[in-house]
Amino acid sequence: MSEELEYYAQNRRGVSGWFKVRGYVIERKLYALHRITGILIVLFILPHFYSTGWHPGLWWDALLGVIVTFHVANGLRLTLLELFGIGIGRPLLVKKPFQRPVSIEGKQRYLLAISIIIFIVLAIIWSYYAILVKPLMGG
Amino acid sequence: MRESTKMLLHYVTALIIIVTGLIHLLANNDPNVGKLISSNTYLYLGNMAIFLAALLYHAFNGIRVILIELVPDKCWTKLIGWAILLIGVVTYIVGFQVLLMALGLI
Numbered sequence: 001m002s003e004e005l006e007y008y009a010q011n012r013r014g015v016s017g018w019f020k021v022r023g024y025v026i027e028r029k030l031y032a033l034h035r036i037t038g039i040l041i042v043l044f045i046l047p048h049f050y051s052t053g054w055h056p057g058l059w060w061d062a063l064l065g066v067i068v069t070f071h072v073a074n075g076l077r078l079t080l081l082e083l084f085g086i087g088i089g090r091p092l093l094v095k096k097p098f099q100r101p102v103s104i105e106g107k108q109r110y111l112l113a114i115s116i117i118i119f120i121v122l123a124i125i126w127s128y129y130a131i132l133v134k135p136l137m138g139g
Numbered sequence: 140m141r142e143s144t145k146m147l148l149h150y151v152t153a154l155i156i157i158v159t160g161l162i163h164l165l166a167n168n169d170p171n172v173g174k175l176i177s178s179n180t181y182l183y184l185g186n187m188a189i190f191l192a193a194l195l196y197h198a199f200n201g202i203r204v205i206l207i208e209l210v211p212d213k214c215w216t217k218l219i220g221w222a223i224l225l226i227g228v229v230t231y232i233v234g235f236q237v238l239l240m241a242l243g244l245i
Contacts, residue, residue: 014209035205042198049191049234052241075153083150129168137170 025104026112030074037071058131065126073119077111087111149200152193159190180242191234199227 013020018032044064048054055061080086087107094101166176166183177183203223207216239245 038198038201039205042202045194045198046230049230049237052237072157076157079150079153083147134168 027104030077030112034071034074034078037067037074040067041071058135061130061134062127065130066123069122069126070119073115073122076118077115080111081108145200149197152197152200155189155193156197159186159193162186163190180244184238184242184244187238188235191231191238195227195231195234199223199230 018035021029021032044056044067056064081088087110089106089108092101162176163186166173166186176186200223203219206219206223236245
């Protein structure tokens with residue numbers, strides 16, 4: 001194994017490696033965000049278990065909505081791609097440096113756009129409910 | 140359990156969370172449909188029991204994947220797997236007990 005490969009296999013960058021997104025494709029940024037939102041959701045659900053009615057409150061509830069809806073929308077994209085293999089195309093040998101892998105082109109990018117639209121719509125609905133509707137209902 | 144089976148369960152629980160989580164949100168926030176769900180204690184409890192199990196598996200498996208990626212070591216991977224399983228089972232028992240108490244069943 002070459003030195004560079006060994007470096008990545010040992011994952012010496014650790015968590016800081018998630019934030020190495022500059023110059024990478026958008027999927028890499030979504031990967032980092034998916035992990036961060038996942039950890040934030042775990043930080044919310046643990047106190048929510050022990051005190052069932054606990055919620056962070058008005059604006060924090062809206063932020064929680066943004067975090068959850070992002071994780072759900074991106075998670076659906078990942079499920080379609082990784083579990084069902086939708087949109088990734090047939091594997092081809094990449095001829096560097098001009099050819100981009102088929103897995104980050106084509107239909108997969110439509111799925112990405114759809115997941116972002118789903119995220120925006122769901123986040124708006126959740127935030128609208130948390131900020132405007134719930135306080136009126138005495139929540 | 141094979142790593143591929145664990146990850147298959149990760150995706151399956153994600154889909155279960157979307158359905159049961161939506162029911163949970165409706166039951167606690169919607170005055171019309173939510174009332175139908177929350178008025179039936181056993182329907183609500185059944186949904187919450189499935190939601191809790193799926194959520195805990197998904198959450199703790201996510202943490203496990205992050206931790207074993209941070210330290211790629213065979214012994215560490217095994218240790219983390221068992222520790223996460225133990226914490227997950229204990230959290231499910233405590234969470235289910237809190238749920239029963241909140242519903243006034245114990």
